[in-house]
Amino acid sequence: MTPSNQRSSVPAYAERLAWLEAQEAEPSADQRGRRLLVRGWAALWPKVLAVAIVLAVWQLIHVSGWKKLIFPGPGGTLADLWDQLRTGLLWHAIGTTAERAVIGFGLAVVIGSVIGALVSRIAPLRAAVGSMITGLQTMPSIAWFPFAIILFGISTTAILFVIVLGAAPSIANGLIAGVDYTPPLLLRAGKMMGLRRLSLYRYLILPASLPAFVAGLRQGWAFAWRSLMAGELLVIIANQPSLGVLLSTDQDQADMQGATSIIIVILILGILVHTLFSMADRAIRRRWGLTGTV
Amino acid sequence: MARQGNATTVTGPRQAVGEMTTAARLTDVSKVFGRGSSAVRALDRVTLEVPPGEFTCLIGASGCGKSTLLSLVAGLEQPTSGEISVSSGQVALMFQEPALFPWLTAAGNVELALRARGAGRAERRQRAAELLDTVHLDGFGRKRPHELSGGMRQRVALARALAQDADVLLMDEPFGALDAMTRDLLHDELDRVCAGRQLTIIFVTHNVREAVRLGDRVVVLSSRPGRVIDEFAVPIEHPRRIDSAPVAELAGRITDRLREEMSHDAQ
Numbered sequence: 389m390t391p392s393n394q395r396s397s398v399p400a401y402a403e404r405l406a407w408l409e410a411q412e413a414e415p416s417a418d419q420r421g422r423r424l425l426v427r428g429w430a431a432l433w434p435k436v437l438a439v440a441i442v443l444a445v446w447q448l449i450h451v452s453g454w455k456k457l458i459f460p461g462p463g464g465t466l467a468d469l470w471d472q473l474r475t476g477l478l479w480h481a482i483g484t485t486a487e488r489a490v491i492g493f494g495l496a497v498v499i500g501s502v503i504g505a506l507v508s509r510i511a512p513l514r515a516a517v518g519s520m521i522t523g524l525q526t527m528p529s530i531a532w533f534p535f536a537i538i539l540f541g542i543s544t545t546a547i548l549f550v551i552v553l554g555a556a557p558s559i560a561n562g563l564i565a566g567v568d569y570t571p572p573l574l575l576r577a578g579k580m581m582g583l584r585r586l587s588l589y590r591y592l593i594l595p596a597s598l599p600a601f602v603a604g605l606r607q608g609w610a611f612a613w614r615s616l617m618a619g620e621l622l623v624i625i626a627n628q629p630s631l632g633v634l635l636s637t638d639q640d641q642a643d644m645q646g647a648t649s650i651i652i653v654i655l656i657l658g659i660l661v662h663t664l665f666s667m668a669d670r671a672i673r674r675r676w677g678l679t680g681t682v
Numbered sequence: 683m684a685r686q687g688n689a690t691t692v693t694g695p696r697q698a699v700g701e702m703t704t705a706a707r708l709t710d711v712s713k714v715f716g717r718g719s720s721a722v723r724a725l726d727r728v729t730l731e732v733p734p735g736e737f738t739c740l741i742g743a744s745g746c747g748k749s750t751l752l753s754l755v756a757g758l759e760q761p762t763s764g765e766i767s768v769s770s771g772q773v774a775l776m777f778q779e780p781a782l783f784p785w786l787t788a789a790g791n792v793e794l795a796l797r798a799r800g801a802g803r804a805e806r807r808q809r810a811a812e813l814l815d816t817v818h819l820d821g822f823g824r825k826r827p828h829e830l831s832g833g834m835r836q837r838v839a840l841a842r843a844l845a846q847d848a849d850v851l852l853m854d855e856p857f858g859a860l861d862a863m864t865r866d867l868l869h870d871e872l873d874r875v876c877a878g879r880q881l882t883i884i885f886v887t888h889n890v891r892e893a894v895r896l897g898d899r900v901v902v903l904s905s906r907p908g909r910v911i912d913e914f915a916v917p918i919e920h921p922r923r924i925d926s927a928p929v930a931e932l933a934g935r936i937t938d939r940l941r942e943e944m945s946h947d948a949q
Binding site: 438536573579592595598675676 | 736753756773779781783784785786794797799826846
């Protein structure tokens, strides 16, 4: 046994040496993959740790027995979430909510952009409605619901109306800020090139406003998402399950596990969309050379 | 003086310009910023004539209104009094900063200038490639401004200015932010670019040697308010070198004149 073992260890050593030498030369595809994995893990572990801490604190509170009858533990809640994910109802609800979010935010982008473009270029219009846009932005959108419900009834239109009112001002303001902060030097350069009025706007001012516009979109999205959730809790339409309807049903049935599951779904959806905006923002920064790394 | 030899070989619509005696003329131009007690007189009754095809360098200490003068000729600002006429409508301006659009590639920046003149897609592509080639940036068309060095960015800015096909090119300390080596290279580049074209250039700088290295004529401005106090012809054969004896000698004389003026100011 022993001699044969020793013999086999010699080629193994030689192999390892060759492997080490290979490391010093070109990194292989395998090597690059591993490096990517290491970097991915470096970005991931703090997040995993944060989630673990939250779950641990949650479990501790549960174990401590505070409001024992109604306060669910993470285990039960996650099991409940898993059960719900396997039924069609939750997915149907997510579909309805996502559809409203897309339509409402889409409308807000179109309306906000048009208003922003007009207000930024037409001085009297700016004097007239410029401060009103900022005023609208500070208005808690939930306060619009009585108005919207009286106007449109218990309908999806009422919800979309409030989403647009919540999100469009931020989007318009983002565009206006972008136009206002177009670097004067670039404007001079554009004018010297012979860009005038519409062409100046199209080829210079609009692209120059892109970073501020994306910031406005991101803020607009946050308002739209909040308005949508408020709307779905207030405007409950029969036979149209949405995340808000599920949440409201759980409230009526005092189903804490169910409610917590839906909250987790809403949280995750919000984080996903936020990540998309961050990626867009980072892509623009990289393109423009605004980051440290190229 | 090889450059002025080229000036006579003009064809086509440019001939109209060639027949004129001046490409740009400033008559008694003053510019005052602000009002009342806080008013600042940047330029005081400046009269200047630039013949077509001439490379004129404006030199003076900071605050002599050099940049203001260019803005006036470019039409970006209006004079408080006096008259400015530019024989052709087309004027291009280059700044100390490249002022490139960060969302466009190098070629995209040049193409935008062509688009502003109404050039079609195919023409834009071809002309942009040619112009980048002219400033020795072939192969860099797809780079974005932040991926280029300072000298390369200023070359793109030059290509973009040339794309406007202007007869008068205004340059506001375009190489002021570059290191000496890069600046030297760009001087050669500019010489080469000018040699093939009927370009009238007004070049602002505070570097006396640079002015003598490049210019056919050096106009000296005083500070606060800016006023033309002297001018020097530069009868030095091309190609010139910034460290050659004739350049240094003339630069020395101009520097003396500037010193004299600045000591007046100090008194």
